[in-house]
Amino acid sequence: MFTRLVCSLALASLALAGPLGRPKQFDLTVTWEKRAPNGFSRNMVLINGQSPGPLIEVDEGDEVWVTINNRMPFNTTIHFHGIEMGATPWSDGVPGVTQREIAPGKTFVSRWTAAQYGEYWYHAHHKGQLDDGQYGPIVIHPKKDRATPFGLISQDKDTLAAISKAIAHIKPLMLSDWLNFDSDKALEIQLASNMDVPCYDSMLINGKGKINCWPAEKYASLLSAQQQQMLKNGNATAVTVKGCLPKQVMALSLAFGKPVNYSAIPADVFDVCNPTQGSNTVIEVKKGGKCDDKNGTWVAFDVVGAYGTFTASFSIDGLPMYVYAVDGEYIEPQLVQAISVGNGDRYSFLVHITDAGDYTIRHANTLPIQIISGTATLSYRPSGQTVTPKNFTQYINDAGRALTPDVKFYNQTLQKSYPPSPVAQKADQTIILNMGNTVTGYLWSLNGTSQPQTQEQAEPVLFKPHPNALDNLTITTLNGSWVDLIFVATQVPQPAHPIHKHGNKMWLIGSGQGAFKWPSVEAAIKEVPLSFNLVNPPRRDGFQTLVAGKGPTWTAVRYHVTNPGPWLLHCHIQSHMLGGMSMVIQDGVDKWPVTPPEYLAYGA
Template identity: 25%
Template sequence: MTRLHPLVLGMIASLAGSLFANSPVSAAPNNGGSVSKCADAYGQCGGLDWKGPRCCPFGWACSKSNDWYSQCKKTLDGSGCTNGEWSQCGGREYQGEKCCVKGTYCKYDSEWWSYCAAKPSSSHYSSSSHRPTTTTHKPTTTTHKPTSTHKPTTMTHKPTTTTHKPTTTTHKPTTTTHKPTTTTHKPTSTPPVSYPTVANKPKELRLSPKWDINAPPQDREFYWEISEVPGAIDGFNRTMLVVNGQYPGPLIEVNNGDTVVVHVTNRLPEAVTLHWHGLHQNGTQWQDGPSGVTQCPIRPGVSYTYRFLVHDVDQYGTYWWHAHRRALYIDGITGPLIVHARNDPLKRGRDFDIDQVIMLHDHYHQLSEVITEGLLTAQGFNGSAIAPSPKSMVINGVGIYNCDFATVNDTCRQLTQLDLPELRFPPNKRVRLRFIHEGAHPPFRVSVDEHVLNVIEADDTPVHALPVHRIQIATAQRYSAILDTTGHKVGDSFYLRSQMNTNCLGLPFTDLDPDGRLIIRIGEDHDDLPRTLPTSVDWSDPTTGNCTDLNPALLSPIVARDAPSHVDHVRVFNSSFAVPSGIFKWTINDITFENFAFDPLLQRVQRGESIPPMRTAVITTGLEVIDLVIQNIQGADHPFHLHNTPMYVLSSGPGLITPEQASRLQHNLTNPLRRDTITVAPGTYQVVRLITDVPGVSLLHCHIVFHQVQGLLGVIVSQPDRIRQFQIPQDNLDLCAGGNTSAIDPGRKRSLPPPPALLPAEPVAAAAVKSSRRSLRHWLDF
């Protein structure tokens, strides 16, 4: 197919517009000689085997994204160029338009990414002075230096540098210069940025050895824009929801003691929130993110700033951020979050030499909203109430789908292993692989061919090295493991694999290849090495089996901390399911959590109101120690995640137990594993111990997102008297203005009437429990 220059496309669009001035769109002959309407704005207008319209409305041009997909985009200047500032204009394998709007030029960022940047002579970006204690990520450069040099008092932990100079940061996507000290957050008036296709930035996932762990505490400021962007990360073209046009999303990298400041502008057609997975919001609970729990959602066109201090003494390690409304994050709104600390026992240069993030994702070809709406009907999604099977395994934002399974109306380009970016590591190095499961449903088993992995971190807890062939990682969990390249020579290659445990999928997966791979090649990025497929051999250990976690008894924390020996209360969360009105729902204590997005629980408690009956809650009055028994009565395996408070993982077993039986269990209290996400299999229980030392409303939920939207959530309300003293910032409260406080999100397609007036919160309240068909009520009387 002949590729038309953007200038020619612009001339065609202008000519067609003048010929058909009385029509909202232009018309053009199709291949058969008949007349058809042009594609709609942002509609497909070209690509191999494309049989639809190839013209665009007046003022729009057919912009090529790749050989398989072209899209009508608004022309931004007289040349017909559709690439605005920050749009991709080049990079390895890039097939889209390479022009840039007037006033910008195509700036090289990496082998895989060039973008339209403002010309240096332009006054579009005014310079501004910044406080020495603030790191602001500007859009005009790709290497970001702070405005002052920080001289650390010691060089014990990092002798290679004294200047904070991170090489991977996010960029301000709007055209307004913001002062880093601004704390008022208004909707931006700048136009949305147009991203031609989802960008993959693999270099962002290699943490810089020049990071200054000794830098003084400072603001780490990020400017994010969330928007819809077409993407084909596994070859299949679909709409994705992403931050700043990229997937995985931007890296957040900070030191313990820093303040994270994220300016978010929502360009989506629906509301969104963000959650900082694994971080404790101690004193900033309203910034935790879950819609309807700690905040109201950020509506379309609105800007909001998340600002919180990372200060708890044990907050360091591997985290991630993601959307926390409905199931939106699986559409692409995720990214890594790394916290460094001088007291972290795992140190670069001693325990590892290279620091590499590995993002793991099960990919779907329909928007999460489509899947969610289907699951919440009596018919289910594709005729089933069970969470659907994914379509491909994606590692660091890339994967392979078998296009033979695509339908005639789909746009799919068949990728091969050599189309995907590689991981390159030098010989004789210890590589820290930070595995993050940012997917939706099944656990993955990760491995490296012919190499033992030494697990050194579980969630954010450093542990003594545990050698394994495969690591099973459940949704939302994180593990770090050491890969040793000793003995290799430059040019050697082998596979890193992530294999879905298909035993944990409830539906057939005929079009799924559960085995995702990236090539690891020994050498430096600048080495000219042949791109050949490895001949390495996978381990013989099973890739499927039980849907359980690594044995917590084998994961011994390096920083020893015994669990409290005294327990104030034993509480039970029983997970099961029900089918009210023919619609499948998950339950905790026989209650399907009803999420009222514009009536957040945190604000209710802060106003002195009680928890409504359809939101299962455990309430503690003060600083208490709780044993929480999480029981999976029936259904699927559930990876439960607790916000704000780490869990001491004490005991597990088959069957179901009462609180009295749980109180008599003999636990190992000597330095048990601490983590924030655990998997509970059907017909089993787990006992975890909590210290309610962070006042707030902490969500406990299954992290399989389809189970979340079907109601598998509960909350722990800690120290309500302290919550009533919270001074929730006005900009957070303003997110609720004008919202329907009786609307359930997600859930039924109707709104409930306003609930009756509620009494003030009782000093101690048990979970609201209904009578159970399985005669479990006596188990739940606390």
């Protein structure tokens, strides 16, 4: 089984093109059916009979209507990740915040304007349905007069023409982790055991992969110094047959000393591995196409981190990558051999292929909890011809680490917007959020209070905003203000958290070790100026906080309130979000949007 994509043909979408100026319409039917993406059959979510779902492909400025038909036996919603939903917050897809859920047999129409450009994605925002395959890619082609950074890659006219054509037919690569049981079962195990249970069965690329069960010797050769120390601390000597830290070892880092019921964790979660042949995504590129220049062919990809838990290293053997956009916006290109991809991340890049052959696409988990990886194939050859197999340079191993010192990873610290995107030099409001566990190893919080995603709120915040901040679960801001969010990992040890904000991009303006002991960034800059960048900081809709391995850490982001409405702020690790690591930000409460009657009445 394989997926075929060529330079001259864009990934198939279901846009229903109407007359000029009419909305681009898409129809998504969500079902619950048995499939075996890694060779093991289980129930999963399909969108129009497939996972990932079909591409939503539009042009910047288009009005977009997405009709969501729920044909599953339970409620659902769909969130359009990274789409800012300017003036249409009722289409953001978050139950209890912007809408009521879509009940079985019901239909919801999400209407929004593609005011941005670049690569995005859509996914479930009900319980853990993202982990069941409910996601798909979005491509918004930029306006013709938008400035591009490709002149920083080459000044050759033929090369620039080939690059332009490649980007017009960009190929999404959806990277995901996969369990052999559904998200409800995963939640049941986590609740019963009182800890996260992040031991996965496969890593997929565009919904295809297999189950690998490697020899103990291979796992031992891939252990990092950190993993060796964690095993030692837990009186263990080896990872499990799935490459996971044993559950007693994992509990030391994930349960923070709180009681764990190990008997509630089925044996096959950690200690059983049955290999499969699975399936493989093959991306075919032919020589002699529209994306050729005088030396080879250009191919554009958009990597989407559709992970439920993992952060992974990504690379393509033998092909350095020009990363030219991050989270949908142009940057000054970086030429790298590997990229660290977290939950919700999007990286757009170009490769230049000169030698015919099959190139292995790799992603490998880099969190210490498990050694696991997945692959796909990029096939480049003359039309209708076979080629002699070649071994292209492998940049990363199955644990996601560089194989040689000269392998260069994408560096977010050096990320610069193209054109520059200035940030305010001072914030009007500062909110300090202390992250960590609460009463059990499964419950998490952004600010001392867990907000589990029960999906039971009948009245979304959009319909009835809170007049003031509500305990530790709601933040209120004024339109036009600049806001600093300081995420502090006070509980140690604590992993990095991929924090995503709906409705806005943010600037990463600073980070550091130790407690954040200042009332504001302005005060902190006076003491630790080198910890901040207010000149050209990275701008994204999601950031990884710093790992708190031996002591507290902090991460500071700044954003501009220009999009009034209720926007979810949350960790994108699914078990953390479901365990309460989220808040609602009532942005621009003084300019609150008026919800159309049909959305107010939906589901009432």
